[in-house]
Amino acid sequence: MTKLSLSKEKIKVVLLEGVHPDAETLFRQDGYHNIHIYKSTPADDELQNILSDTHILGIRSRTQLKGANLAACEKLMAVGTFCIGTNQVDLESCTSKGIPVFNAPFSNTRSVAELVMAEIILLLRGIPEKNAKAHRGQWHKSALHSNETRGKTLGIVGFGHIGSQLCILAEAMGMQVKYFDIENKLPLGNSMAVSSLEDLLPQVDVLSLHVPDTELTRQMIGAKELALLPKGAFLVNAARGLIVDIDALANSLRIGHLNGAAIDVFPEEPASNNDPFESPLLEFDNVILTPHIGGSTQEAQVNIANEVADKLIKYSNNGSTSSAVNFPEVSLPALHADLTRVMHIHENKPGMLEQINHSFSSQKINIAAMYLQTLGEIGYVIMDVNCESSDPIVNQLKDIEGTIRVRVLH
Numbered sequence: 186m187t188k189l190s191l192s193k194e195k196i197k198v199v200l201l202e203g204v205h206p207d208a209e210t211l212f213r214q215d216g217y218h219n220i221h222i223y224k225s226t227p228a229d230d231e232l233q234n235i236l237s238d239t240h241i242l243g244i245r246s247r248t249q250l251k252g253a254n255l256a257a258c259e260k261l262m263a264v265g266t267f268c269i270g271t272n273q274v275d276l277e278s279c280t281s282k283g284i285p286v287f288n289a290p291f292s293n294t295r296s297v298a299e300l301v302m303a304e305i306i307l308l309l310r311g312i313p314e315k316n317a318k319a320h321r322g323q324w325h326k327s328a329l330h331s332n333e334t335r336g337k338t339l340g341i342v343g344f345g346h347i348g349s350q351l352c353i354l355a356e357a358m359g360m361q362v363k364y365f366d367i368e369n370k371l372p373l374g375n376s377m378a379v380s381s382l383e384d385l386l387p388q389v390d391v392l393s394l395h396v397p398d399t400e401l402t403r404q405m406i407g408a409k410e411l412a413l414l415p416k417g418a419f420l421v422n423a424a425r426g427l428i429v430d431i432d433a434l435a436n437s438l439r440i441g442h443l444n445g446a447a448i449d450v451f452p453e454e455p456a457s458n459n460d461p462f463e464s465p466l467l468e469f470d471n472v473i474l475t476p477h478i479g480g481s482t483q484e485a486q487v488n489i490a491n492e493v494a495d496k497l498i499k500y501s502n503n504g505s506t507s508s509a510v511n512f513p514e515v516s517l518p519a520l521h522a523d524l525t526r527v528m529h530i531h532e533n534k535p536g537m538l539e540q541i542n543h544s545f546s547s548q549k550i551n552i553a554a555m556y557l558q559t560l561g562e563i564g565y566v567i568m569d570v571n572c573e574s575s576d577p578i579v580n581q582l583k584d585i586e587g588t589i590r591v592r593v594l595h
C-alpha cells in the first residue's frame with residue numbers, strides 16, 4: 186500500500202458543522218483515525234487553536250476560512266467544503282499556500298430545487314399567512330390572492346445547476362420560465378433567456394435567485410430592483426444572504442409591494458442551532474423563513490459526505506486534484522509499487538520546470554512518469570521516480586525559489 190510522507194495516523198482530519206457521519210466512516214475505512222468531529226463552528230479563538238495542527242479540514246457554509254482563521258492553518262494540506270458554495274473560503278489565499286479546495290458541485294441541487302418549487306406553490310396560495318393565522322386560532326378561509334402556479338411566470342436569476350433544475354420542475358407545473366444569466370445558457374424546455382436583470386424583473390410573478398455570492402451578485406436585489414418587480418410579486422432567495430438587501434426587502438413587504446417571500450439564507454446566520462436568529466423579516470406572516478436548509482436533506486448530505494471525503498482522501502493518498510475549485514486539476518493513476526511520487530506545488534513562472542528537471546537529473550534520478558498542470562498563478566508537477574531515499578531530492582526541490590510545497594508518496 187502507498188505510504189504518505191506523513192503517515193495516515195498522524196494526519197489530523199477535522200470535520201466541522203455536523204458534516205454527515207458518512208464522511209468520517211470513509212476516512213476511517215481508508216486508515217485515517219486522527220479524526221475530530223464538531224457539530225458547529227467553534228468561536229474564532231478555539232477554531233484557530235484547532236486549525237493550527239489540522240492537515241485536512243471539512244466545513245460547510247458557516248465556517249469562515251479567511252483572515253486570522255486561515256493564517257492559523259500552518260499545516261493545512263486540503264480543504265473540503267461539504268456543500269456547493271465556496272464563498273466562505275478565501276480561495277486565492279488557499280491557492281497561494283498550495284491548498285486545494287474541493288466541494289460537491291451538485292450533490293444537493295435537487296434538494297434546493299424541490300424546496301423552492303414547494304415554496305413557490307405555498308406563496309402563490311398565500312399559505313404562509315393562512316398557516317400563521319391558524320396557529321393563532323384565526324380561521325381565514327378565502328380565495329383572495331390565492332393562485333395556481335399554472336400559467337404564472339417564474340423568473341430565475343442564475344441558470345446553473347439549481348436554476349435549470351428548478352426550471353424543469355416549474356415547467357412541469359405549467360409555469361412559464363424566463364431567466365437571466367451572465368453566461369449564455371441553453372434554454373431548457375420552453376424557457377426563455379432574457380438579456381438583463383432589469384428586463385426580467387417586470388415580467389415575473391415569482392423571482393427566484395440562484396447565483397453564487399460574488400462581487401457582482403452582492404446586493405444585486407435592492408430597493409431599485411424590488412420596485413421593478415410587479416406589485417404583488419414574490420421573491421425566493423435560497424442562494425446566499427448578501428445577494429438581497431434585506432432591509433429593502435423588509436420595506437417592500439411593509440408597503441405591500443411584494444406579496445410575500447421565501448428566504449433560506451441571510452446576511453448574518455447563527456453559528457449554531459443554540460444561537461438566536463434575528464432578522465428584519467420576523468414580523469411578516471407572508472414570509473417563509475427557513476434556517477439555510479435548502480440542501481439539508483438526508484439524500485443530499487449523504488451524497489455530499491461521500492463525494493467530498495472521497496476527493497480529500499484521493500488527494501491525500503495519491504495527489505489527484507480532479508474537480509478542485511482553485512487548483513490545477515490532475516487525475517493521477519495509482520502509484521506503481523517500485524516508484525516514489527514527488528509532488529511539487531510552485532509559483533507558475535518561467536523556468537520552474539527546467540529547475541525541477543535539473544534537480545532530478547543532477548541527483549541521477551530516473552523519471553518514470555511526469556504530470557504537469559497549471560492554473561493561473563500556480564503550477565503542480567508530479568513525478569513518479571526511481572529513488573532509494575526521497576530526502577535529498579525533496580530538500581533540493583524545496584530550495585528552488587518559488588516552491589510552495591513538496592509532498593512525497595512511496
Ligand SMILES: NC(=O)c1ccc[n+]([C@@H]2O[C@H](COP(=O)([O-])OP(=O)(O)OC[C@H]3O[C@@H](n4cnc5c(N)ncnc54)[C@H](O)[C@@H]3O)[C@@H](O)[C@H]2O)c1
Nearest residue numbers: 269270343344345346347366367395396397423424479480
Ligand atoms: N440554500 C442552500 O442550502 C443552498 C444549497 C446549494 C447551493 N446554494 C447556493 O446556490 C448557488 C447556486 O448554486 P448552483 O449549483 O446552481 O451554482 P451554478 O454555479 O451551477 O450556477 C450559478 C449560475 O449563476 C450564474 N451567475 C453568476 N453570476 C451571475 C450574475 N452576476 N448574474 C447572473 N447570473 C450569474 C452563473 O453563470 C451560473 O450559471 C450556490 O453558489 C450557493 O451559494 C444554496
Ligand SMILES: O=C(O)CC[C@@H](O)C(=O)O
Nearest residue numbers: 245246247268269270480
Ligand atoms: O450545508 C450547508 O451549510 C450549505 C448548503 C448550501 O448553501 C451550499 O452551498 O451547498
